[in-house]
Amino acid sequence: MERKLDLDPAVIERCRRAAASVADFVIGFARERSTVSIERATLRLMGIEGADDEGVPLANRVVEAAASRRLLGRGVALPFAAAVEATGEDATGTARLVASGRVRLAFPGPREEDAARGRAATLAEAGCGRILAARQARDEALAQLGEGPRPLLYVIVASGNIFEDTLQARVAARAGAQVVAVIRSTAQSLLDYIPEGTTTEGFGGTYATQANFRVMRAALDDTSEELGRYVRQCNYASGLCMPEMAALGAVERLDMMLNDALYGILFRDINMQRTLTDQAFSRLVSAAGDLTINTGEDNYLTTADPLAAAHTVLASQFINEAIALRCGLPPARIGLGHAMQMNPWMEDMFVLEVAQARLVREIFPDAPIKYMPPTKHMTGNIFRGHVQDALFALASVMTDQGIHLVGMMTEAMHTPHIHDRFLALEAARMVMTAARHLGEEVSFRAEGRVQARAREVLSRAAEMLEAVAREGLFSAIEKGWFADVSRSPTGGRGLAGVFRKEPGYWNPVEDWLRAQVNP
Amino acid sequence: MERKLDLDPAVIERCRRAAASVADFVIGFARERSTVSIERATLRLMGIEGADDEGVPLANRVVEAAASRRLLGRGVALPFAAAVEATGEDATGTARLVASGRVRLAFPGPREEDAARGRAATLAEAGCGRILAARQARDEALAQLGEGPRPLLYVIVASGNIFEDTLQARVAARAGAQVVAVIRSTAQSLLDYIPEGTTTEGFGGTYATQANFRVMRAALDDTSEELGRYVRQCNYASGLCMPEMAALGAVERLDMMLNDALYGILFRDINMQRTLTDQAFSRLVSAAGDLTINTGEDNYLTTADPLAAAHTVLASQFINEAIALRCGLPPARIGLGHAMQMNPWMEDMFVLEVAQARLVREIFPDAPIKYMPPTKHMTGNIFRGHVQDALFALASVMTDQGIHLVGMMTEAMHTPHIHDRFLALEAARMVMTAARHLGEEVSFRAEGRVQARAREVLSRAAEMLEAVAREGLFSAIEKGWFADVSRSPTGGRGLAGVFRKEPGYWNPVEDWLRAQVNP
Amino acid sequence: MKAQGSVGTGGAPHAAPPATLPPGVDLHQVRPYGDTMNDGVVQVSFSLPVPLTDEARETARRLAGKMGLHDILIYHEADLGYGFSFFIIYGKCRHAVDYARVVVPKVAAARMGFEEINAFIRDRVGRPLRVIGACTGDDAHTVGIDAILNMKGYAGEYGLERYPMFQTVNLGSQVPNEVLLARAVEFQADAILVSQVVTQKDVHLTNLAELVDMVEAEGLREHVLMICGGPRITHEVALELGFDAGFGPGTTPTVVASFIAQEYLRRHPPQGP
Amino acid sequence: MKAQGSVGTGGAPHAAPPATLPPGVDLHQVRPYGDTMNDGVVQVSFSLPVPLTDEARETARRLAGKMGLHDILIYHEADLGYGFSFFIIYGKCRHAVDYARVVVPKVAAARMGFEEINAFIRDRVGRPLRVIGACTGDDAHTVGIDAILNMKGYAGEYGLERYPMFQTVNLGSQVPNEVLLARAVEFQADAILVSQVVTQKDVHLTNLAELVDMVEAEGLREHVLMICGGPRITHEVALELGFDAGFGPGTTPTVVASFIAQEYLRRHPPQGP
């Protein structure tokens, strides 16, 4: 990676050191805890599928049962495996019996324990095997078809109806999209369960369900064949079901997952203990499945001022990186996010955005940086918006971004219509073709506006990170240092779902995952 | 002007030397000739205004009368002045009598000659005085109001109705336009007379008439007052009436004139002897009136391939510059034209266009380079077109262009609607604000694509110019070296209107102009 | 351009000149304008769920015809694949509107400034007004309501929190109507401010209507001002929903504050001494 | 992207897949599509010759209503100054078109390649066909006609000049109809090709109609193929004007050559031996 910004390696080193101590705290904190969602993810990876007659997922039922009998503290895996042993049914069958109350969960007696542990291990083995199968299928498809030039053009579909979504995804893929993200229905991240089955109704997005994952994957596989180019699917390992989403994504061969340490806390008011604990587990899963994660720093600048708060984005990226590395994700799978959010009428806005984009690029040379389009300053003026997105595409190709979320001229008003995506992809491809090697050709004036801005943002990030390391992450968040949003360690949703691991806590899935990624 | 392209001054010098010899030929050729249009311009500047009952301009009538009596060869001024002496009427009154046949033109006898020459000189003096008055008025307005940042944003109006045009011009000015050009009706350049009075019907444009010039000037002066910013008016000193247009423009305080040595020949099939002779005179007029001329090289690439023929644009610019200098136009008034016409889907098109734009800028540092938008590759896809124009605006601000003709998303389909201009100006201003100092910040890789392209175009231009100098301009044009269009020296329209000056040819207006600009 | 004051706004760099009328316009027959009075020029774009064929093109043309366009020109067409086609069309619109007879309900409150509003409340009401705000339902878009309520404010104006004469509570995002109502009661709010940004499937209308019903059920409707806002909210829509006022894009705090102060006074006229 | 073959074209980088129909489309009731079958979403923009006021906004809304839109949303509005306002509007279109019943006249000629066409003329006609072309009236836009006639050709195809079995004359720009006709007669043209690019005030229609009248007046109409083209020309328009065919944007030489060859033969069937 050519160094065009003349950054001081020492300052970058300071950032990494501070971020490391923050990450060590998070990982340490998470290691001592588990959550209902982690336990449910565990059960799903031990083979439980489907829901009961009321549509409540069996994984939820089993965890509720375990909780009601105070068994969670040592992990749901063992008592559940014991039940499987006892019933002779498979995981799902057993879960049904547990759900209907016909089987009661309990820890195996000394005589059953070995068998139960053995059963748990085989179930985990089998379930997690599906993750490896998906991973292998992806590797083969990519080897056979490839996926086209970088930055990868990433678009969203969000009709609310998974079947409409597949149509739009195919049209988008043909128009050049390389990644299709299915945006979730507005409230899903606050649900403490994952809906079952295919869905045709949603608000601002389409529910993320295992069945919907399959439907979209099949459609994209067809299209990939037609186009001779592998098209990726993306969704969200975010919200209260973060670990389960990661698990289903890994099993159903999603390729990318939005997954951020702080997003849920800041923008969904999810409790920080919950999110950070879930975070660690879900990243283990993504690492095992070789998925790329996309972090959510881009969102910060929708509430904070992009000029004043750009360093908070960088600071958070260092933290996300440090946490991800500790979960076994290699740099090449850490899609750190940032965005072009400055006021387009600000003099030299483009110059400063290029500085920021290049800064992130040079500091994380191996990460597939995810660059988000202007959203905050988009308006109903679709013609002006189309030009804002063109400037964004130019900045993206000029600074070598890894994943380019294609901006939509209609961003301020509606989730994309079929031709919004078509026109947006056409414009992005045109700009990137026309300026393909512009980045190679230009260099930035020493001490000029670009270099000065990049240096300033970096040094402010270093100060912030060191302050966070001193202050502690929880209290830094409480003080509103990120995105101008303040949250308390005990506030927000989902704290009840977090518990300390008791002595003897055992989770064969977690063990399997760690063995996979041996972080 | 910072040198970012590392051009070889020796090659530039070769170009200027070759262009000089071509220009010397043109000027020499023109010096020995005059045309009906030059004579009519002379009469208009001696005070003739208006038309006869059939709407034929009196200036045309008088020149016809002189021609029919074989008087033109020594210039129409003297016989006409003699008639004024004889009738005691003013210029227009006398012209009426000549037109109606009640007065016959003739050279004054020895006894009347001095008086006639004296009268001719005073008439010229008075008429040309209006040029100086206009020039002074412009200087004062500019000193008082200024005109805003560069590049000047230039838009066209072309409703066909001068009164609608003024509305649209005001709306455009308020939206940021700094120059308003009234596009002429499709066929006007082929008319060998200038229509009279205000007009409300036109095809693809509005007729250029003295009355229309006044109407638009008044509207723009109002608006300039309102906005506290001087707004320029532009029209065309082009076609068969080139010299008269220049004269009326100078008198009615137009600020810019499209005026090109070859455009009429190549794109309107006007005879080359006619255009080149008219050219020399009209530039004298523009020089005296301190107007800025805009040359038409941008048009070449609509018929020739922009990649292969870029050097022909540069070659023509050298020729236009050399001719203009010889007519007394200072570099600061020579608005050399070029355009962004490459296929937007060509890889690195933007990189190459930036090279070309910067090349022109560095070679003619004092000229207010007129940069024309994409037109040839515009389509009915107005959204895509808006983005092409955004790239164009970026190239323009990045390379310091002097006059920016704002591209319209609807270029492929219709002359601009009121909101086309509004949206286009908004987009151009946004891009230029956002990237205001980008040009300062970037430099181009030594031997990279930008520098290599610039060098290649320059050296090919040098070869072409030297070839033209050897070959002779006429035969170069005949061989289709410019714009892929071939014209013969005796073909095309208007040759009949050219004549050799006979011994004793006298033109007090020309003398006055030369005295003004003493080239 | 900055100098021309366009930062943050765009549009024209110059303030609008006194609103004149273009020569020749007939206010009883207002038609779209392209470059000539009454030319009726309109630009339209849409996709059709049929592949791009001559028949699809003709279908698009006829659709434009049904919309009342004539002299229809298809400027652009694209095959989106998988059975979809896209069209950009220009035409001249037959329809005209009697502008002279159009009447629109408006927020009836003179706009005042920060000081003025505080003085107004201090003198005429005599106590700070209590305002509670929230972004309700599943909506997490707080930037809008924060712009009106929080210290920081919006577009260079302070938010209501900064006003000595407003007491404010901002419940933030994703607040169930029940919670908002309960908190409003215990806070004895003089005004309830609701923000709705997500509008898919008209979820915002449902949320807002529900709140009005609940407030009425509690018999509180006439004791509290109900105000909503969001990018898709207009004053008209708000009135239809049973709110007292609605504010759309670009609203600034003073506008809202002015309305609250004046409307409160209108409803609680000061008793004579 | 070059690799993806989009150079010069844009649109989608991939060829259109077999034209399928989207699930659930009713061909008798085809409606615009935004993101859900039959949602009818349409985008509209226009200016009004009134200043931007609440009443202007409502006027724009009503105009959209008259165009058959409901759920109308004003996405953007701008005061253009001097009494003009601009609007970008989205709405859902009430109208539908019976696609299944749409019938469109088409150029009836199988498209052949360079060699094929020459062979076709050589074998079936036995002599080169004479084609004369011009850009008539005041129109100076020769690029289009040159694209069809000149050696260089267009979009990678040779122009007719390059065909052994075509004899061509290109009169270039700004050719009066009289001149074109006279030259066509002396050249004994089998086909006359006219280009019209400038269309303001429908000047192209006038020019083209005039030429047809003149050719008929000369009694030559059935002896010569008359073909026109230009960005605003459609086959339908050409037929209405009395031409034998019309070609619009993107036409390539083979298309025109194929038509001339086949249509000539249809009109001059070879006499049996």
Ligand code: B12
């Ligand atoms: C910022 C943003 C976010 C941030 C929100 C952060 C936060 N804490 O607010 C984040 C990243 C979290 C986010 C997430 C989502 N978003 Co969002 N987001 C936006 C964005 C880019 C800007 C909104 C904004 O801040 N505007 C600036 C403020 C100042 O303007 P405003 O809200 O209109 O408020 C002004 C006026 O309306 C008025 N006003 C507003 N409220 C009130 C209330 C009162 C009482 C008064 C008097 C006035 C008033 O005054 C304000 C100042 O003038 C818009 C796109 C856009 N450019 O508008 C999308 C957008 C609103 N989001 C959208 C969606 C769908 C989502 C998601 C649901 C997507 C998903 N499924 O993941 C998620 C989930 C969030 C949720 N559950 O609601 C859609 C909504 C589509 C629709 N019409 O329904 C939009 C339009 C983007 C799009 N095209 O898809 N988003």
Ligand code: B12
């Ligand atoms: C190049 C160009 C010029 C060049 C022309 C050079 C030349 N020798 O041709 C120059 C600079 C001289 C020029 C001048 C003017 N132009 Co001009 N010009 C254009 C431009 C940018 C491109 C046209 C073009 O070359 N297209 C490429 C060719 C290959 O496409 P095509 O013409 O459609 O031809 C294809 C098909 O239509 C078909 N076809 C065309 N003809 C025929 C004939 C037959 C028989 C067949 C079978 C097929 C066929 O096959 C071709 C290949 O597929 C257009 C804008 C645009 N992007 O389209 C404006 C445009 C056409 N010009 C316009 C105008 C108004 C002018 C002027 C009148 C402006 C002025 N007043 O100064 C002048 C005067 C020229 C005149 N008197 O006609 C307007 C026309 C508006 C309208 N709809 O009436 C346009 C649309 C620009 C605009 N938005 O204002 N112009």
Ligand SMILES: Cc1ncc(COP(=O)(O)O)c(C=O)c1O
């Ligand atoms: C990391 C992350 N998760 C989730 C979301 C939004 O989805 P939701 O809040 O509905 O889960 C985003 C939005 O950009 C995000 O960046």
Ligand SMILES: Cc1ncc(COP(=O)(O)O)c(C=O)c1O
């Ligand atoms: C120098 C010059 N003259 C004239 C024109 C066009 O006007 P017309 O050919 O109608 O005179 C142009 C068009 O760009 C031009 O560049």
